[in-house]
Amino acid sequence: MKGKRAGYWLVLPYVVFLLVFMAYPVLFSVWLTFHDWNIVSPDIPFVGLENYERLLNDDLFFKALWNTLRFILINIPLQIGLALILAVALNQPLKGRGFFRGAYFLPVVTSGVVISFLWAWMLSTDDGLINGLLQKAGLHPVPWLTSETWAIPSIAWVAAWKNLGYYVVIFLAGLQSIPKQLYEAARIDGATPLQCFFRITIPMLNPAMLLVVILSTINGFQLFTEPYIMTGGGPANSSLSVVMYIYKNAFQSLDMGYAATIGLVLALIILSVSMIQKRLLEKDVTY
Amino acid sequence: MKRVGIVVMALMLMLLQVGCTSGAVDNGKVELTYWPAANPVEVQFAKEVVKEWNAKHPNIQVKMQPLPASRSTEEVLLTSIAGGTTPDVCSNINPGAIGQFVEAGGLLPIDSIDGAMEEILKRTPKETVEAFKSKDGHLYQVPWKGNPIMILYNKQHFREVGLNPDKPGLDTYSKFLAAARKLTRDTNGDGKPDIWAIAPNVEQTWWQRFFDFYPWYLAATEGKTLLKNGKADFNNPKGLQVMQFFRTLFQQKIAPQSTFKENLFVQGKVSMVITGPWALADIEKQAPKMEVGVMSIPVPDNMAGKLRITYGDPKNIAIFRSTQHPKEAWEFTKFLISKQNDVKFLKMTQQIPFRKDLAEDPSVQQYLGQKPVLDSFVRQAPYTRAIDDSDKITDVFDALSLEYQQAAVMGKKDPRKALSDAERKVNEILQRSR
Numbered sequence: 001m002k003g004k005r006a007g008y009w010l011v012l013p014y015v016v017f018l019l020v021f022m023a024y025p026v027l028f029s030v031w032l033t034f035h036d037w038n039i040v041s042p043d044i045p046f047v048g049l050e051n052y053e054r055l056l057n058d059d060l061f062f063k064a065l066w067n068t069l070r071f072i073l074i075n076i077p078l079q080i081g082l083a084l085i086l087a088v089a090l091n092q093p094l095k096g097r098g099f100f101r102g103a104y105f106l107p108v109v110t111s112g113v114v115i116s117f118l119w120a121w122m123l124s125t126d127d128g129l130i131n132g133l134l135q136k137a138g139l140h141p142v143p144w145l146t147s148e149t150w151a152i153p154s155i156a157w158v159a160a161w162k163n164l165g166y167y168v169v170i171f172l173a174g175l176q177s178i179p180k181q182l183y184e185a186a187r188i189d190g191a192t193p194l195q196c197f198f199r200i201t202i203p204m205l206n207p208a209m210l211l212v213v214i215l216s217t218i219n220g221f222q223l224f225t226e227p228y229i230m231t232g233g234g235p236a237n238s239s240l241s242v243v244m245y246i247y248k249n250a251f252q253s254l255d256m257g258y259a260a261t262i263g264l265v266l267a268l269i270i271l272s273v274s275m276i277q278k279r280l281l282e283k284d285v286t287y
Numbered sequence: 288m289k290r291v292g293i294v295v296m297a298l299m300l301m302l303l304q305v306g307c308t309s310g311a312v313d314n315g316k317v318e319l320t321y322w323p324a325a326n327p328v329e330v331q332f333a334k335e336v337v338k339e340w341n342a343k344h345p346n347i348q349v350k351m352q353p354l355p356a357s358r359s360t361e362e363v364l365l366t367s368i369a370g371g372t373t374p375d376v377c378s379n380i381n382p383g384a385i386g387q388f389v390e391a392g393g394l395l396p397i398d399s400i401d402g403a404m405e406e407i408l409k410r411t412p413k414e415t416v417e418a419f420k421s422k423d424g425h426l427y428q429v430p431w432k433g434n435p436i437m438i439l440y441n442k443q444h445f446r447e448v449g450l451n452p453d454k455p456g457l458d459t460y461s462k463f464l465a466a467a468r469k470l471t472r473d474t475n476g477d478g479k480p481d482i483w484a485i486a487p488n489v490e491q492t493w494w495q496r497f498f499d500f501y502p503w504y505l506a507a508t509e510g511k512t513l514l515k516n517g518k519a520d521f522n523n524p525k526g527l528q529v530m531q532f533f534r535t536l537f538q539q540k541i542a543p544q545s546t547f548k549e550n551l552f553v554q555g556k557v558s559m560v561i562t563g564p565w566a567l568a569d570i571e572k573q574a575p576k577m578e579v580g581v582m583s584i585p586v587p588d589n590m591a592g593k594l595r596i597t598y599g600d601p602k603n604i605a606i607f608r609s610t611q612h613p614k615e616a617w618e619f620t621k622f623l624i625s626k627q628n629d630v631k632f633l634k635m636t637q638q639i640p641f642r643k644d645l646a647e648d649p650s651v652q653q654y655l656g657q658k659p660v661l662d663s664f665v666r667q668a669p670y671t672r673a674i675d676d677s678d679k680i681t682d683v684f685d686a687l688s689l690e691y692q693q694a695a696v697m698g699k700k701d702p703r704k705a706l707s708d709a710e711r712k713v714n715e716i717l718q719r720s721r
Contacts, residue, residue, distance in 0.1 A: 039369045040387050117548050126543030127483075127556070135479060146489055146544045146697070230546060234491035235692055236699070251362045252493070252681045254387060 032260035039254055051261040061262060063237055064245040065269075067152055071241065072220035074156035079216055080209075083164055087171035088201070101172075105165035112162065116229035119158045120145065123230075145231050148238035155226045155239055163219065167212050174208030175201070203283075210281045214274050221270045242266050317347045317612050319619055324360070324379040324602070325353040328568060328636045333378075335631075340622055347615045354379055359494075361681075368393050375610040376620055380428055380603045382419055383674035388605075389421050390678060395606040396425040400617045403429075410624060411641045412669070419603065421676065428603035429620055430641040432632070434563030435667040436502045436598045439570075439660070442578035444470060444482065444558035452580060458592075460532050463585040467541045470558040484541050485559040486551050487533065491692045493684035497674075498561045500691050502598040503529045505672050506584040510596035513683060514675040519713035521687070522706045528587045530702035533695035544696070553577070563600055564664040567637045581663045599671025601641075637661055639668045679716050686712040 033051055037044040055061055090101055107115060122129045123144035131141035144154040182200050191199070202209075223241040227233055233240035233248075240248075242262065250259035323333035330353045337351040352374070354363050360379045367373050368388070388394050397403050404426070407416060411430045420426050442452035448469040450457075457463040467484035474481055488495040505511070507525040514520055536542040545551070552560040553573040560566070561584075570579060583595040604623065606616045622628065629640040630651055637658075645651055646665060655662040674680055687709045694705035 038387065039365045040390070040393055042392075120546045120548055124543075124546045126479075126540075127481075127545050127547055127551075136477075143544060145546045229548075232490035232492035232495075234689075235489075235697055236491070236689065248685075251359075251365070252685065253679075254365065 029260040035257045037256040064240045064242045068241045070152045079160040083167035087168045091175045107162045108165040112225040120230040151239040174205045178204045319349045320374040322374040322377040332635045373607040373609045375616045378604045380605045383680050386678040394427040395608045398426045431603045432640050434600040435671045438582050440559045440580045442580050459588045471541045483543050483557045486557045489696045493688045496688050502584045505596045512675045519710040522710035564637045581660045682716045
């Protein structure tokens with residue numbers, strides 16, 4: 001009995017932390033979705049489902065959601081494809097392997113703001129490095145960040161470039177846990193390297209793949225820094241992400257209730273998408 | 288024994304979570320918190336002023352804490368109001384964005400403090416003070432400083448293309464555009480310009496319009512702001528001329544579509560920049576050899592020679608109602624806006640205090656004599672406007688900014704249509720109860 005009580009005391013600090021910094025804000029923001037609050041005002045009137053009604057009729061919210069989905073659809077395949085190729089390459093006994101592993105991880109630990117500044121400069125339309133190179137090669141310049149067509153693909157590329165190293169590390173860990181004898185057995189049976197890759201590596205990487213897909217989906221839905229810095233959400237709101245829209249409602253229009261509503265809906269969307277992904281992708285592969 | 292240790296540890300951790308509250312009175316001693324803007328020169332100024340004050344007033348100690356270097360002061364203040372952690376005094380208050388603070392009763396009416404109005408009127412012209420009064424007739428902000436938006440130019444570039452570097456005379460749209468066409472040049476023969484005349488921001492972010500559409504509109508309308516009687520007032524021939532001016536700049540490729548975030552002007556990649564006097568310190572540091580000239584915002588051709596008004600980017604001082612020591616807070620504010628500190632502020636930050644007798648001060652005269660560019664800003668300062676006092680002003684600028692980007696920058700919409708669309712949207716925003 002005595003030992004039990006000591007245990008409660010020991011977990012108390014963490015429980016208090018959890019209640020104050022996790023549970024309370026979450027419950028408060030759910031409560032906010034039924035209210036109208038402009039931060040400065042002491043009174044917070046109850047408005048029922050008004051915020052939800054407004055959300056269903058808000059074209060800009062759906063545009064931001066569509067922008068975010070477009071981002072995810074470009075960003076994730078790009079990111080996972082490149083990460084997989086790099087991980088397989090870095091898993092070979094190459095010279096200077098440690099250097100490359102570090103180099104690819106560097107952008108992950110660099111501030112997203114710095115990376116966005118850097119790429120905004122390189123992708124600048126009339127005075128950027130990349131268009132300068134394109135023109136030297138006799139090609140037409142591309143309005144990377146100043147056209148409604150290209151803004152999201154450009155941002156998806158920058159985000160993929162930044163996060164690549166993180167997923168490379170996960171894939172590397174996955175690759176190293178594949179038993180060597182599977183490859184040996186396959187080789188004896190006359191399998192080509194390509195067959196080995198698609199029949200052994202990919203299926204055996206399934207747990208890592210699941211983790212990477214879910215993590216990058218969750219990350220993707222929370223897109224903020226890159227468009228905030230590189231395009232300001234434009235042109236014509238074509239790169240406004242859902243989180244940027246939350247930020248705009250909260251801090252520009254001072255509409256906390258509505259911002260909380262979008263936040264809650266976004267959280268539910270992320271939850272359901274992750275569940276579906278888990279259902280579709282999780283397979284128990286053993287040989 | 289062990290258990291006591293655990294309890295103590297848990298309690299200490301809890302205390303850490305709760306955090307500490309400050310500003311308490313301790314044996315007759317008063318502590319005030321003061322938040323200045325976060326840029327390095329202003330922080331340095333605040334440090335020196337606070338140090339001097341604290342040495343002179345052992346019983347009223349001021350704690351200086353720069354506003355977090357987030358993008359907008361308003362966001363920081365709003366969150367601190369919500370969290371109940373407002374300072375006693377803050378000196379980076381944007382008059383256009385405080386309607387809501389006032390409405391919520393977050394600020395102390397300055398005119399309720401004994402002797403404050405006399406002191407303020409001694410320092411600042413009456414019209415300027417009147418313009419900062421809120422709808423209820425009270426003054427909630429001590430007028431502090433302004434930064435008139437003008438155009439700085441690189442004299443060397445002007446010389447190279449045959450413009451008079453001392454009197455370029457680009458006071459109307461057609462003269463300005465003609466000169467700009469010459470200034471945008473390909474100097475290394477690769478078939479594309481590498482020096483541009485000017486590079487207005489291409490993004491939709493609302494406050495970027497303080498540096499293009501808005502000062503141009505104020506100049507063209509001789510000082511009319513965007514709203515009138517609670518309605519949009521900018522869909523008029525002048526607004527259209529301004530929109531078309533910027534469309535011409537981007538359409539004729541005199542201005543680049545650039546998302547480069549560094550200072551193109553100090554790098555010699557653009558010949559002109561639309562900015563306030565704060566930019567001078569930066570230019571001196573980054574390009575000490577550059578010869579810089581300054582001119583007012585150009586106006587439509589038929590207005591040549593008229594008085595030019597521009598955006599004044601005013602920043603004022605507010606005392607928060609949450610303060611427990613309004614009298615002491617005012618005393619400190621009075622020290623902050625004393626003549627001695629106004630002169631110091633001008634020299635340290637190259638920004639312009641709202642003080643009538645500033646230019647009469649011999650040390651200021653001597654100082655400005657060596658700095659003709661800053662002198663022009665000081666002379667422009669009285670001819671400025673703020674933004675409209677509306678709690679929806681950011682949304683108003685946001686709507687206008689989107690249409691500006693579509694019409695002027697991208698050329699996807701007729702300027703006429705963009706203005707009437709912006710007018711409709713702004714009126715919708717203003718009519719929304721909330």
